[in-house]
Amino acid sequence: MALAPTLAEEKASSVISPGKIITLRILKFNPKIDEKKKFIEYQVPCEKWTTVLDTILDVKKHLDHSIAVRYSCRQATCGSCGMIINGRPRLACFTKINELDSSVITVEPMNNFPIIRDLVVGFDRLFKTHKKLKPYIISEDSETISTKEFLQTPQEVEKYIQFANCIKCGLCNSVCPTMATDSSFIGPQALAQAYRYVADTRDKGKDDRLKIIDDSHGIWRCHFAGSCSQVCPKGVDPAMGIQLLRGYMLGFRS
Amino acid sequence: MRESIIMKIHYGTALAAVALVAVHILFRLTQNFAESLSYQSVIANYQFLPYAGLLEIILILLSIHGFNGLRVILLELKQGHSYEKAVSYGCIAAMVTVIAYGSRTIFMTSMGMF
Ligand code: HEM
Ligand code: SF4
Numbered sequence: 001m002a003l004a005p006t007l008a009e010e011k012a013s014s015v016i017s018p019g020k021i022i023t024l025r026i027l028k029f030n031p032k033i034d035e036k037k038k039f040i041e042y043q044v045p046c047e048k049w050t051t052v053l054d055t056i057l058d059v060k061k062h063l064d065h066s067i068a069v070r071y072s073c074r075q076a077t078c079g080s081c082g083m084i085i086n087g088r089p090r091l092a093c094f095t096k097i098n099e100l101d102s103s104v105i106t107v108e109p110m111n112n113f114p115i116i117r118d119l120v121v122g123f124d125r126l127f128k129t130h131k132k133l134k135p136y137i138i139s140e141d142s143e144t145i146s147t148k149e150f151l152q153t154p155q156e157v158e159k160y161i162q163f164a165n166c167i168k169c170g171l172c173n174s175v176c177p178t179m180a181t182d183s184s185f186i187g188p189q190a191l192a193q194a195y196r197y198v199a200d201t202r203d204k205g206k207d208d209r210l211k212i213i214d215d216s217h218g219i220w221r222c223h224f225a226g227s228c229s230q231v232c233p234k235g236v237d238p239a240m241g242i243q244l245l246r247g248y249m250l251g252f253r254s
Numbered sequence: 255m256r257e258s259i260i261m262k263i264h265y266g267t268a269l270a271a272v273a274l275v276a277v278h279i280l281f282r283l284t285q286n287f288a289e290s291l292s293y294q295s296v297i298a299n300y301q302f303l304p305y306a307g308l309l310e311i312i313l314i315l316l317s318i319h320g321f322n323g324l325r326v327i328l329l330e331l332k333q334g335h336s337y338e339k340a341v342s343y344g345c346i347a348a349m350v351t352v353i354a355y356g357s358r359t360i361f362m363t364s365m366g367m368f
């Protein structure tokens with residue numbers, strides 16, 4: 001029986017992070033039934049690598065099945081898990097408990113979106129405004145039917161590629177002060193996407209898109225608070241996209 | 255009017271106002287405060303036509319700028335077709351009224367009617 005001590009020694013040589021218990025406060029609210037929003041607290045174990053989404057799913061699995069949360073990819077790619085975490089909109093799957101530096105974690109649904117239930121909000125407005133800006137390359141028929149290649153130089157790609165990283169998580173729209181009061185405002189997400197296509201050399205839809213955003217609830221209702229760019233988890237910088245778009249409209253760019 | 259044209263006017267009036275208000279302040283610095291506000295001095299200023307013209311232009315620029323700014327604030331506050339129409343026309347009417355009343359003061363004073 002000389003095997004066991006050797007194995008045990010091997011195990012002891014790997015670093016084991018000290019787990020801890022945190023308090024997770026989840027906002028519970030079903031607008032169809034509840035009159036008031038309320039926070040429910042849960043004690044959840046977490047490790048160095050535990051994300052906020054992990055803890056919510058832990059609660060859902062072991063403590064309260066009824067919690068509504070939307071998620072899919074768990075890797076900051078699908079844009080489903082945006083919520084307010086300790087007062088700031090973030091992706092739950094992309095936020096580790098460790099980085100929050102607090103033993104109390106409060107999660108709430110995003111602002112400027114209608115609550116469906118608990119942490120799940122309705123995306124109808126975001127999808128509608130996104131669609132309105134024609135989020136696809138518009139080209140002439142003669143170009144799409146041929147076998148033509150659409151070549152771009154690295155410099156041409158550089159002009160829009162950052163804006164193409166948008167995952168439609170809606171964090172930007174949730175912090176925008178104009179979005180909070182102007183129910184017709186297009187919003188930073190869709191405006192940044194308008195820039196993404198306008199700046200693409202393959203696209204011929206510039207005039208169309210500029211006309212759509214040149215509205216009394218369009219691009220001019222951005223007052224450069226810049227909050228959108230502060231919370232974007234993908235480094236899109238929608239505020240800059242909006243200013244670059246403005247450049248076209250004020251005649252600084254063509 | 256297209257929103258981009260309105261906002262170009264908004265920014266343009268702001269820039270022009272910075273320049274003209276600077277001239278206005280420089281004129282005022284030629285006298286001390288109490289002297290500047292004395293009856294004779296105020297009347298004399300209005301009767302100096304280039305200066306009265308400057309005041310008139312500032313009045314027009316800032317009324318356009320200010321009431322368009324107010325329109326923007328109100329449009330963001332609440333939405334709805336008839337509300338937005340009322341805001342737009344209301345702001346134009348208020349702007350015209352302020353310009354008309356201010357111009358009346360400037361014209362009458364510079365013509366020596368006070
Ligand atoms: C001469 C100096 C001024 C400059 C440089 C200036 C500049 C500006 C600019 C750039 C904006 C747009 C801000 C945005 O879209 O976020 C703005 C908005 C506005 N301005 Fe002025 N302005 C000046 C004077 C005035 C005066 C004297 C008034 C009042 C009569 C006024 C009233 C407004 C209002 C109500 C808004 C709308 C609020 C907003 O959009 O944030 N401004 N101004
Ligand atoms: S711009 Fe950023 S914050 Fe806004 S929806 Fe896209 S990825 Fe999310």
Ligand code: FES
Pocket residue numbers: 070071072073074075076077078079080081082091092093094
């Ligand atoms: S679960 Fe997909 S972005 Fe978080």
